[in-house]
Amino acid sequence: MGTIAVASEDDLIAAVCAARGDGRKLEIVGAGTKRRYGRPLDTSDVLDLSGLSGISSYEPEELVLTARAGTPLAEIEAALAGKQQRLGFDPADWGPLFGVPANAGTIAGALATDTSGSARIRYGAARDHLIGFRAVNGFGEAYKGGGRVVKNVTGFDLPKLMCGAMGTLGALSEVTLRLVPRAPQSVTFAVKDIVPELGLTLLRRIWATALEPTGLAYIPACASDGFADLGDIGAGAALIRIDGAREALREKRAALRAMLHGEDAIDGEDGDVLFAQIGAGAAFAGRPVDIWRIAVPPSESVATAHALAGTQWYADWAGGLFWLELSDSDQGAATRLRHIAARANGAATLLRASAATRTAIPVFPPEPQARAALTRAVKAAFDPQGLFNPGRMYEGV
């Protein structure tokens, strides 16, 4: 009972085997920044992986890094910055959303919850960057999946499955990531006083170009309070971030200017801070509200914005992701949001709410029957006794 801190994979195996023998369930925790994401757990024991920490190997010339699961993200990002590299999935810091200090999360936590940020539209999500791992499954066995090279089709691609699984398939002990070079410069443009219909359409037009934007967000007037640094944005602001070496950036700026009509250029670093806030839901973090995320195909962004009229929202990912707040997510409100998402062929996730709300309302998009059966079968293949984070995603999963 209580917290089981592990400092090695052997510790981890012992902890899982002991829990398995006693029929105890385990809540897997890294730095504990996102414990309130997902359905509430009914577990007595916390499996603390924060001691399983440290970069095991970093080969900049291979664009590959291996780290133990509990390694602080900040430690990895600092190491990469020294070599002008970065994590392609642009992990956002959701800690402050859940009332914990900023910059505290671990690498495995970011992968398991898929905190992919604004640059996801350019480089892909967490699942596109985890190329290998070691983990302990529900049988108490340590095993590995994937490899240490970027091009690999040997066996099932289990690393994909670990990303976004909320720790329900096992406890990661070590992860191997592919990295991307950091562009020498970036710049963010803000097109202000643009209404949602035009702003969201503009984002999609830019997304369809070869300018390879690393951020495409829209802030409507109703959410402007959350982005005070932007100043007066009138009817709303479209934010466009591009990067590259000096000459390339100059060319991209010129091409972009030809598509825009009046815009403010925001210095690269300030733009990065702004997009970090967008990825972190910072506009809503300090308010006593529930927070939802709705992913939709970008073509549905304008219709989704209309459907959300009267709600506080903003959009990222070229209009493919809506962040929104609700003062209280009762059944009716949840049903309404899921209906809006379904009509757009999208999916709504309840990112933050009270434990009572997360018990009453499905946190993750409910799955059709055949898909739900598949989900349960996959869970059972990795964790038949339901040892890990039981019920965190769905009932029994």
Add this chain to the structure above:
Amino acid sequence: MELAPPDPAILARRDRIVAALKHILPDGVVADREGLAAYDGDALTAYRQAALAVVLPKTKEQVSALLRFAAEENVPIVPRGAGTSLSGGALPRGDAVLLGLGRMNRIVEIDYENRCVVAEPGVTNLAITRAVEAKGFYYAPDPSSQIACTVGGNVAENSGGIHCLKYGITTHNLMGVELALPGGERVTLGGKAFAPGGFDLLGVVAGSEGLLGVVVEATLRLMPKPPLTRTLLAAFRSVADTGQCVADIIAAGIVPAAMEFMDRRCIDAVEAYCAPGYPRDATSILIIETDGVAAEAEDAARRIAQIARAAGAYDVREAGNEAERERFWAGRKAAFPAMGRLAPDMLCMDGTIPRHALPQVLADIDRMSAKYDLAVANVFHAGDGNLHPLIVFDMMKPGELARAEAFGAEILELCVKVGGVLSGEHGIGVEKRDLMPAMFGETDLAQQQRLKCAIDTKRLFNPGKVFPTLSACVEQGHMHVHQGRVPYPNLPRM
């Protein structure tokens, strides 16, 4: 390798099974001997075997009906796209129904607003790009068999290509599938939204080699065509310098669109075959492509040229026009048939290694070549360390096949030893199945197999592929070519 003997209980029911299949699919069952011969293998030509029957559905509903029948009757299923697998992924079995998806070849939807195409599994890879290029888009994964290979096969094998260094392989460009599960039920995985939620089963289906279900529809990401492409050719006097150059380029933060390596033996072969005009005195060359907005492609090309010279390149050329660019690539694309003319038989390997290990591994392969007394040519995707050593031999000479296979196995074991993997893009299939324990331990393989069994509870889908059998007969990873006759001889091979 001994192919597993067919289950006599299924063979005994063959007539009844064929009749039932014809009832489900009146115009799409092949069961006569000549018809079956046309489907008796894929591009792993060393192995041939007739299927119990071939079914050619036209709709997803028909696929479901066939799978429902297969589950009820406990008949194994082998899915097949165009049959271009180099690893035997679509190799039939005498006791299994071969499910050919070539007639499901419609592009269902082109959705420029969401930058995607929805296609049936039998659409060819190249047809996707052809359908959208007029609007300035393309589909990034470009396996060299792209004129023939299909979308469904690409998903099953997680196919790569020359440009996956920058743009990723199939899985990075796949947004969703409709999957027909064992038993016939269909589920949608992924879709047009960026984050559909739930377990990432789409990620596991990509590269699952037909072991988990049948793709009946796929949603593929379109990329905007880069405004400019630059193509360089750098010639070296030392293989070690060439390997160093590759490492230096990546370490400088440049991700070229493509970076391809050819050694002396390969250069000589393609010069004799199609005279692309490569420097004849080089030990090895790199063909490197950059793309992006004009300044980006040009700047990267300029920096790469500097890095190459610093690493020891004595000749660095840039293609001055499209014709020259095509000539640079022509030699690379002809490497396989060109090598095929040098000896009656050839094995093609497909391991990936960390890039820094290139010089060492190439030197070791040279040593092995002397040890086995067999010539080898190296041609590969240098940017991501994906090797394709070509071992030339003559099957008619006693003992040469066994020596060539032992040579190939030693190369793949070396790939794993230096931190690499057995297959970078050809898949495991039957070809490398028995080498899986070189890379994965028992527990690792058991976990993968548990996933397989969870979805395919009756183990009816593509049995005998990917996972080693209990009676492990040692086999080697190779693609077999006899008398220069490659499967699909008109296809360029990478």
